[in-house]
Amino acid sequence: MIGQGQFGTVYQLHLDEEDVDVAVKQIAKPDKNTLREIENQSKMEHKHLLTVITHFQVVNAKKKVSQFIVMPLMTQSLEDVINSGEIANVEYPIKQKWMIQMLLGTLYLHQNNIIHRDLKPGNILLDDDLNLYISDFGLSKSIDQSVAKTLVGTQLYMAPEIFESAKYDLKADVYSLGCIWYEILSDQFLLDVIQNSKEYNSEDFYLTGNIIHKLIPKLEFEEWDDFKKQCENMLRAMPAGRPSTKELYDTFKSNISKYQ
Structure with a gap:
């Protein structure tokens, strides 16, 4: 874990195939508004906005839902x-x-x-x-x-x-x-x-x-x-x-x- 804030927990992850480190933000129990805002964020492209590489949802064995957002890693x-x-x-x-x-x-x-x-x-x-x-x-x-x-x-x-x-x-x-x-x-x-x-x-x-x-x-x-x-x-x-x-x-x- 590299950070925790109001909107989720951020982890550092290494992608072996691309040989690059990325930041992955986990948002627990995302509501419809959050999901819509993540989708909107992924469409925003500007050189001074942190871009969304991809995002996906995971449901664990206890049926708890988490949304994950993958972004470039900034240290x-x-x-x-x-x-x-x-x-x-x-x-x-x-x-x-x-x-x-x-x-x-x-x-x-x-x-x-x-x-x-x-x-x-x-x-x-x-x-x-x-x-x-x-x-x-x-x-x-x-x-x-x-x-x-x-x-x-x-x-x-x-x-x-x-x-x-x-x-x-x-x-x-x-x-x-x-x-x-x-x-x-x-x-x-x-x-x-x-x-x-x-x-x-x-x-x-x-x-x-x-x-x-x-x-x-x-x-x-x-x-x-x-x-x-x-x-x-x-x-x-x-x-x-x-x-x-x-x-x-x-x-x-x-x-x-x-x-x-």
């Missing part, structure tokens, strides 16, 4: 880089590449009317060439407020409107992207930034996640003005004030060819 996530502190050693061009690549992957989802709902560094995977791939885009679910209180890792990157149980749209993903961009630009884990805020109160933080965005300070360096400005726009509390992924694409069009 590192953006979360690993940020939490280890290695993000501070990553060169600016690589950071720019990551921000552009996750924008392109999310834009593709939005063009296909798919909201990821759970964008976070743990779902952003890296290959050996430091190219970036968004995972779990077909399996993500909105998480109601009672569940969100216990999921601190996910909670950090959730848009305020989700906490407020309000109607949300593609702009919820833009907020989550803004949180991840903030970590890349600031070289800091978002939880550390929030806990170091003078206004931080642990009880409020866990009980009302919709105040999190108020605790994120402005980026205070001169470099990367365009990225910094758009990151702050992406973190606006009101969805209408955030740029769409298409608007972000238009803003960074000159960077796209370099880093896609």
Whole structure:
């Protein structure tokens, strides 16, 4: 086993015939919605989305059903880089590449009317060439407020409107992207930034996640003005004030060819 999360357990498997290692995600007791989402995910093809090689269902002797999804193996996530502190050693061009690549992957989802709902560094995977791939885009679910209180890792990157149980749209993903961009630009884990805020109160933080965005300070360096400005726009509390992924694409069009 190489990982376990909200949507299943991930194993590493070696395919002898192809002589390649793959990741296999096992989802126990999949419902109809999950099966439909897996099928939809298998149809999504983009260079910055983690592709589904194949998927199949197994029924064991006790008649328990599991769905298995086979994907390319990625041994590192953006979360690993940020939490280890290695993000501070990553060169600016690589950071720019990551921000552009996750924008392109999310834009593709939005063009296909798919909201990821759970964008976070743990779902952003890296290959050996430091190219970036968004995972779990077909399996993500909105998480109601009672569940969100216990999921601190996910909670950090959730848009305020989700906490407020309000109607949300593609702009919820833009907020989550803004949180991840903030970590890349600031070289800091978002939880550390929030806990170091003078206004931080642990009880409020866990009980009302919709105040999190108020605790994120402005980026205070001169470099990367365009990225910094758009990151702050992406973190606006009101969805209408955030740029769409298409608007972000238009803003960074000159960077796209370099880093896609």
